[in-house]
Amino acid sequence: MRAAIVETPLDGANLLREVSAPANGAAILFIGTVRDVNDGRAVTGIDYSAYSAMARRELESIVQEASSRFDTTHVVVEHRLGTLDIGEASVAIAVAHSRRAAAFDAARFVIEEIKRRVPIWKREHYSDGAREWVDPTRATGRGVVETSPADAGDEPTNSDDREPRAARTPGA
Amino acid sequence: MNVTVLLFASYADALGRPEIELALPAGATVRDAVRHIGALPGADRVPPTPLVAVNQRYASLEQPLAQGDELALIPPVAGG
Numbered sequence: 001m002r003a004a005i006v007e008t009p010l011d012g013a014n015l016l017r018e019v020s021a022p023a024n025g026a027a028i029l030f031i032g033t034v035r036d037v038n039d040g041r042a043v044t045g046i047d048y049s050a051y052s053a054m055a056r057r058e059l060e061s062i063v064q065e066a067s068s069r070f071d072t073t074h075v076v077v078e079h080r081l082g083t084l085d086i087g088e089a090s091v092a093i094a095v096a097h098s099r100r101a102a103a104f105d106a107a108r109f110v111i112e113e114i115k116r117r118v119p120i121w122k123r124e125h126y127s128d129g130a131r132e133w134v135d136p137t138r139a140t141g142r143g144v145v146e147t148s149p150a151d152a153g154d155e156p157t158n159s160d161d162r163e164p165r166a167a168r169t170p171g172a
Numbered sequence: 173m174n175v176t177v178l179l180f181a182s183y184a185d186a187l188g189r190p191e192i193e194l195a196l197p198a199g200a201t202v203r204d205a206v207r208h209i210g211a212l213p214g215a216d217r218v219p220p221t222p223l224v225a226v227n228q229r230y231a232s233l234e235q236p237l238a239q240g241d242e243l244a245l246i247p248p249v250a251g252g
Binding site: 032048049050051053054055057079090091111114115116117118119120121122123133134135136137138 | 178180181182185225228229230244246247248249250251252
């Protein structure tokens, strides 16, 4: 198991090698990349920033939770910070397991928890020169509102009580 | 007691700085600290009840603060 915040390009193949083991019948590699349009606006790049110490701590918790939930120690995640171009990888998650269903589920769990609670922010650069912080709690043109740590209620039962319950997130 | 307030992303832009030192009376809670921040110029772009963390762990607004605590106001997260 390993979780890291990095400022250099991600290499998914390295992560896959890291989780490989003879007992594993399945390995999943998820790569999140910078796309060229968001909410109808042309995007040219993204600045990623973080509350680094806490982000690392949350990433480590997520990896540990995934490990105990899905019964594998072969979970590795790296999240990149800094300015990324279109197509570059911002997050890489590798999970290996004896069975494919658990490997898929664990990888999905890790990315969804990252989006829900790791203190990382992105500022999009648009083709017209504007730059704006992305707020996933704000309704978009497609009516999508993602959940935030404060309003999600699907914590794994074995997690401790670090999640905020009293605080509310604007617009949520 | 003194508490360090960390600001990030849109909140740091709104307040024009990434960090604020607050002197608070003993027994003050996170909510008290947030109220102080809310009175500063630019704070109209920070919600009255933001997500918060104390010493790198998510916390409630009712949590009491202690001397030297690091309080972070967390804008809506957007990792991945």
